[in-house]
């Protein structure tokens with residue numbers, strides 16, 4: 134089955150569906166006590182659960198009333214409070230139980246609303262259990278999990294019914310669990326916060342994957358007091374089902390009162406590219422910044438298909454797929470010492486190990502040292518003594534491992550700066566050191582956003598990733614520009630910037646600060662993105678040397694936004710930084726290193742960082758308004774940052 138556009142879609146950021154309520158949903162285990170299990174809203178007071186007999190927490194009696202019976206009637210309660218807690222029921226199930234709980238709720242829902250039932254499709258939704266059984270060797274790990282999950286679900290349901298006789302098999306449970314694994318999406322409730330999973334009806338679940346998709350989706354959380362009956366109309370549905378007519382006939386696409394929960398997180402599909410009438414509408418199931426082989430493995434193991442989208446089936450790999458796997462930049466004299474599969478795998482293993490060691494509470498300092506050493510030298514050997522002048526970067530700066538590494542380094546440097554400040558509140562020397570660590574964190578953040586932006590200009594479906602990175606870079610640039618200033622008014626800096634830059638004015642109105650509502654066509658979008666790249670690249674020329682000065686790896690990156698230099702330059706990379714600025718003068722009022730940089734120049738540095746920050750935030754906000762709508766939490770977050778917390782004040786009346 135697939136979904137196709139039922140009309141031509143000219144603009145980006147258009148809702149292709151109304152808000153679709155879920156069929157089943159569940160919070161991840163770690164959010165069971167911090168978020169409402171009915172509406173997924175964060176609990177202001179987790180101690181005042183209106184239904185203390187339930188293991189789940191609710192924000193109000195209304196939410197408890199809506200959801201509690203599903204919790205008990207589905208067997209979820211028995212699973213959580215008896216089976217998973219008791220040594221009497223040993224299990225090999227490891228980790229989060231949200232898929233199991235969502236499957237119990239879905240199975241209960243099917244019992245209440247019986248529909249068509251085939252081995253691989255229940256009430257219209259595909260289950261990949263049969264396909265996994267056919268290739269049981271290839272999907273061994275997945276099958277073992279489905280089997281164990283089915284066993285636990287079956288135990289919970291029999292315990293619910295007090296019926297331990299007549300037990301044959303767990304086919305229904307396994308099929309529905311496999312259905313959840315095939316169709317569920319993770320529910321993102323705010324920037325960077327994903328709290329659970331949800332399964333939707335065919336209007337969403339029949340949308341296939343593409344590595345170059347034309348649509349994305351966003352969520353809408355409906356508060357407890359809102360009666361959840363208004364779930365859109367067929368007229369607002371701009372996509373229609375295509376495939377087996379028998380299946381289409383038997384399933385009501387949207388307004389299926391027998392098929393929807395009428396509460397819980399709702400989903401809305403949005404266009405991110407122009408779409409022709411009749412063209413298939415696709416979203417992405419996986420991280421689009423991964424190289425083709427990794428995407429392929431992911432999709433095969435989790436969704437049991439081989440992707441033949443335009444990006445995957447291109448005769449020549451697309452530019453993005455090529456650079457994500459580029460070994461080195463030989464035209465820059467960068468080394469090429471890992472071009473065999475063997476050495477590459479070994480190196481990738483080192484990277485993964487360093488990153489997971491850091492993520493499992495390793496030292497941020499060791500992580501920075503290891504990762505940067507690897508970016509330059511290729512392998513980490515603590516005892517290896519190498520003359521630094523002999524080193525040259527081993528990795529292409531746009532290689533996917535480099536991009537992953539920038540993410541980790543931006544975070545690790547930030548943590549080091551915060552730790553230092555927290556441990557030594559008063560000492561000025563530590564403040565300077567912390568400033569240095571912060572500016573390196575900001576530099577990696579900018580490099581990450583710039584690298585992803587460069588790829589996004591060739592592959593516009595990377596929009597949501599680019600949006601997140603620009604917003605976090607803008608945020609960290611503003612924080613750095615604010616360093617040791619308490620009285621800065623962001624609104625006034627923004628107003629000054631708006632007066633000077635027509636691009637900012639455009640972004641600000643597109644993002645929805647002003648009242649008029651327009652949607653971007655592809656041409657407008659490309660014009661804005663090109664204008665942004667030029668503007669930001671120009672400002673970066675001044676700011677980048679300040680952020681990277683004295684840094685062993687970053688000094689090799691000539692421009693963090695416009696990567697044209699990778700193709701064109703043959704000059705020695707170190708020669709790029711002819712003008713030196715003093716980073717420490719930037720952070721204190723009295724020049725601490727006696728370099729003699731004039732006060733006016735120092736102010737110039739600070740204002741450059743501000744300008745850059747405001748550009749990044751507004752552009753990120755503009756992308757967020759396309760992906761998630763003008764009133765999403767991410768654009769609200771950007772507004773707060775720019776207004777200094779005063780979200781109520783409109784920038785332009």
Ligand SMILES: C[S@@+](CC[C@H](N)C(=O)[O-])C[C@H]1O[C@@H](n2cnc3c(N)ncnc32)[C@H](O)[C@@H]1O
Nearest residue numbers: 134259315316338339340341342436437438440
């Ligand atoms: C959420 S469902 C999408 C709707 C599904 N095609 C159906 O008939 O119900 C996910 C499943 O659809 C199939 N699928 C999704 N995207 C695909 C693609 N690009 N190529 C082939 N199969 C795909 C896979 O079997 C996957 O497990």
